[in-house]
Amino acid sequence: MKTILILEDEPFIAMDLQFAFEDSGVQAVVAVSCSEAFTALDRHAVDGAVLDVNLGQGETCEPVAQELRKRDVPFVLHTGDLDRAGEALRDLAAPILAKPMDAEAVVERILGLRRSCEPA
Amino acid sequence: MHRGDGDGTRDTFEQAQHVAKPFSAETDNFSGASGLLFEQAMAQTRMAVCLTDPRLEDDPIIFCNKAFERLTGYRQEEVVGRNCRFLQGPKTSQKQVAKIREAIRSEEVLVVELLNYRKDGSTFWNALHLGPIYDDEGELRYFFGSQWDVTDIHLARAEERHAKAMAREVSHRLKNVFAVIGGIVNITGRAMDARPVSGKINERIQALGRAYEPTLDEAAFGTIEVGQAIRSVLSPYDPEGDRIVFEGNGARTEPNAVSAIGLTLHELATNASKYGALSNREGTVTVSWHHEEDRHGRQSLVIDWKEKGGPPITAKPEPTGTGFDIADRLLAFSRGTLDRIWEGDGLRARISLALRS
Numbered sequence: 001m002k003t004i005l006i007l008e009d010e011p012f013i014a015m016d017l018q019f020a021f022e023d024s025g026v027q028a029v030v031a032v033s034c035s036e037a038f039t040a041l042d043r044h045a046v047d048g049a050v051l052d053v054n055l056g057q058g059e060t061c062e063p064v065a066q067e068l069r070k071r072d073v074p075f076v077l078h079t080g081d082l083d084r085a086g087e088a089l090r091d092l093a094a095p096i097l098a099k100p101m102d103a104e105a106v107v108e109r110i111l112g113l114r115r116s117c118e119p120a
Numbered sequence: 121m122h123r124g125d126g127d128g129t130r131d132t133f134e135q136a137q138h139v140a141k142p143f144s145a146e147t148d149n150f151s152g153a154s155g156l157l158f159e160q161a162m163a164q165t166r167m168a169v170c171l172t173d174p175r176l177e178d179d180p181i182i183f184c185n186k187a188f189e190r191l192t193g194y195r196q197e198e199v200v201g202r203n204c205r206f207l208q209g210p211k212t213s214q215k216q217v218a219k220i221r222e223a224i225r226s227e228e229v230l231v232v233e234l235l236n237y238r239k240d241g242s243t244f245w246n247a248l249h250l251g252p253i254y255d256d257e258g259e260l261r262y263f264f265g266s267q268w269d270v271t272d273i274h275l276a277r278a279e280e281r282h283a284k285a286m287a288r289e290v291s292h293r294l295k296n297v298f299a300v301i302g303g304i305v306n307i308t309g310r311a312m313d314a315r316p317v318s319g320k321i322n323e324r325i326q327a328l329g330r331a332y333e334p335t336l337d338e339a340a341f342g343t344i345e346v347g348q349a350i351r352s353v354l355s356p357y358d359p360e361g362d363r364i365v366f367e368g369n370g371a372r373t374e375p376n377a378v379s380a381i382g383l384t385l386h387e388l389a390t391n392a393s394k395y396g397a398l399s400n401r402e403g404t405v406t407v408s409w410h411h412e413e414d415r416h417g418r419q420s421l422v423i424d425w426k427e428k429g430g431p432p433i434t435a436k437p438e439p440t441g442t443g444f445d446i447a448d449r450l451l452a453f454s455r456g457t458l459d460r461i462w463e464g465d466g467l468r469a470r471i472s473l474a475l476r477s
Contacts, residue, residue, distance in 0.1 A: 010296070010300055010303075012300045012303035012304050013299050013300060013302075013303045015303060016302065016306045016307055019306070019307065080292050080293075080299060081292040081295070098295075099295050099299040100298045100299035100302050100326055100329060101299075102302070102322070102326070103302075103303070103306060
């Protein structure tokens with residue numbers, strides 16, 4: 001796994017995750033909104049993603065999640081509000097990681113996710 | 121005054137007046153003592169009651185009691201001969217009305233809540249109970265309707281929903297705050313080349329966050345259930361859910377005690393993960409909690425920690441570790457103690473906290 005997309009509107013959480021990915025030798029691209037995330041997806045070949053569910057001002061990560069699903073890119077939802085993850089996102093059946101979660105644990109989960117999808 | 125009745129209300133009313141025979145306990149199957157009892161009970165009950173006659177056109181009311189008059193503001197002579205729907209208004213749910221219609225059609229018993237209107241136009245939530253009454257031959261004679269004002273219950277429910285929504289919002293924000301704090305601590309530790317320290321700080325902060333998280337709903341009641349906080353603090357140390365056994369009832373304590381309990385349990389669990397029953401694949405920890413009363417009648421909360429199946433303990437570990445030092449001091453502030461006994465098969469620990477009476 002070479003490149004990960006982090007969609008997160010809280011800079012400290014994004015930065016913490018980015019460092020944790022870099023520790024594992026993975027490049028992490030950070031986006032704070034869906035439109036930034038789509039730009040990032042155009043520029044980088046992304047192998048996986050961590051998506052914050054609520055991006056502020058009512059925006060959710062759903063469009064990005066749909067796009068990743070279309071491209072067959074594995075992702076996890078990272079949220080502090082499990083109830084409000086929303087029906088649409090629940091239908092995507094992606095793993096949900098409850099905030100707060102240690103950044104290293106998040107990295108571990110997503111790297112493990114990728115491995116289990118790859119052919120042995 | 122025409123509330124959803126449409127045209128012809130007046131006609132139906134007039135018509136029914138001519139046909140509707142006022143209900144009488146004497147002639148309608150009640151006689152003598154039972155008739156008297158029936159009338160007295162009807163007059164005295166606080167439950168509003170009315171009877172309708174489905175054999176007459178538009179199923180008009182033929183009887184209502186005093187409580188019905190008090191609840192709705194209508195007098196008996198104003199309602200006899202009319203169909204009950206005059207109690208409905210613009211905000212009455214048509215879905216509920218349809219249920220009533222269906223129950224009457226199929227002669228079934230129904231309990232339904234709907235918004236009704238008094239004569240003066242004010243509204244009340246009505247828990248309506250209706251059902252058919254048959255005569256000796258099994259023929260449908262009346263419909264029975266009892267009305268109960270449940271407005272206060274509805275208000276309480278709305279307030280409860282509001283309170284729950286608020287608690288959820290606070291909980292969501294608190295989790296985010298703890299996530300951000302975690303990020304700041306990690307980034308700072310990295311920048312200052314002190315990652316082992318920042319890691320420890322973060323573990324304690326997050327344990328504290330977990331201890332408080334499930335208490336938000338209840339903190340308003342003044343006390344919180346200990347078990348929820350205990351489970352929540354310890355959950356990360358038992359990802360499979362088969363190493364820590366919880367035994368306890370709904371014992372409660374003050375929200376302020378949660379910090380000390382949360383951090384102490386965190387230290388015990390960290391210690392168990394490194395050296396004790398959670399450091400191998402077989403060990404288990406039993407955590408139990410209960411209230412205890414000493415001989416002076418003072419209540420305390422006791423949490424017992426019992427490890428089993430860990431690596432054998434050959435010598436008593438160093439008397440102090442920084443983690444336990446912090447726990448001891450914190451507990452002292454809450455007039456509590458942490459006793460530790462290193463038995464051969466594992467650590468026994470007891471957290472004891474005085475409860476304010």
